[in-house]
Amino acid sequence: IPTVAREVFDVTGAGDTVISVLSLGLACGLTHAESAWVANVAAGIAVGKLGTSTVSPQEIVAEVGHGLKDSDSKIKNLDVLAHIISQERSRGKQVVFTNGCFDLLHVGHVKYLQKARGLGDLLVVGLNSDASVKRLKGEHRPLIEESERAHILAALDCIDFVVIFDEDTPLAVIEALAPAVLVKGADYSVEEVVGRELVEAGGGRVELVQFVDGRSTSRIIDKILASY
Known part of the structure; x- marks a missing residue:
């Protein structure tokens, strides 16, 4: 799974974010690799926020869509x-x-x-x-x-x-x-x-x-x- 360098503001809650999104992905029928990839994206968003913060579905979709870089x-x-x-x-x-x-x-x-x-x-x-x-x-x-x-x-x-x-x-x-x-x-x-x-x-x-x-x-x- 590729990693992306991030400016880290606060790691609080990043692990919980990974577990939550990973579990959700598996429950929705994604493969282990796909679920881990989305969880990694969500954690990257989480560490960019101050304090314990939630990561919204819209933020994940925006981040994934931006990373694809196709037309x-x-x-x-x-x-x-x-x-x-x-x-x-x-x-x-x-x-x-x-x-x-x-x-x-x-x-x-x-x-x-x-x-x-x-x-x-x-x-x-x-x-x-x-x-x-x-x-x-x-x-x-x-x-x-x-x-x-x-x-x-x-x-x-x-x-x-x-x-x-x-x-x-x-x-x-x-x-x-x-x-x-x-x-x-x-x-x-x-x-x-x-x-x-x-x-x-x-x-x-x-x-x-x-x-x-x-x-x-x-x-x-x-x-x-x-x-x-």
């Missing part, structure tokens, strides 16, 4: 993601947030996202829904539907979570997640960044990241149209 496990609705981020923040993780349409993902996007990930411990990407993109970019966009765009983003190692939003701006997502770092492209000024006041009021900061020159979805579309 499906990275794409979350806002309610689930807010719970996960709250847990990560309680463990001292610094959450980074950025957003965009990411229609026709290109090298400029990838380098931007890699730089954003380097500014903290977890990178959450807010993705404009199809309806949102259509309002912002025009009737013929997006070229790639939201579920496919989400899975393409989730396949990148630098991204920890993807959440789709229907509004024109990610303000509601930022309010729910309260990131420590809010990232936008350097074509914005700090004052123009949506959610800046919320993040700064919570002690966070805004970072502007330079894009790769000459790389944009619009230019790719124009080049395709000119060629064919």
Whole structure:
């Protein structure tokens, strides 16, 4: 059974947690190995809390899902993601947030996202829904539907979570997640960044990241149209 390094706050109750979850797993029909693995995950959560604390099923599911790191496990609705981020923040993780349409993902996007990930411990990407993109970019966009765009983003190692939003701006997502770092492209000024006041009021900061020159979805579309 693999182990994961943890920042330990208090080992009180960790053994009881292992016994309880191990017994529950066996009673539910899991194998000995599967039950031991889930018990190990639960104990890891327990030692990250101060004092004698319970470990909820939601915390175990969130931890197991996050550890899988496949595309499906990275794409979350806002309610689930807010719970996960709250847990990560309680463990001292610094959450980074950025957003965009990411229609026709290109090298400029990838380098931007890699730089954003380097500014903290977890990178959450807010993705404009199809309806949102259509309002912002025009009737013929997006070229790639939201579920496919989400899975393409989730396949990148630098991204920890993807959440789709229907509004024109990610303000509601930022309010729910309260990131420590809010990232936008350097074509914005700090004052123009949506959610800046919320993040700064919570002690966070805004970072502007330079894009790769000459790389944009619009230019790719124009080049395709000119060629064919």
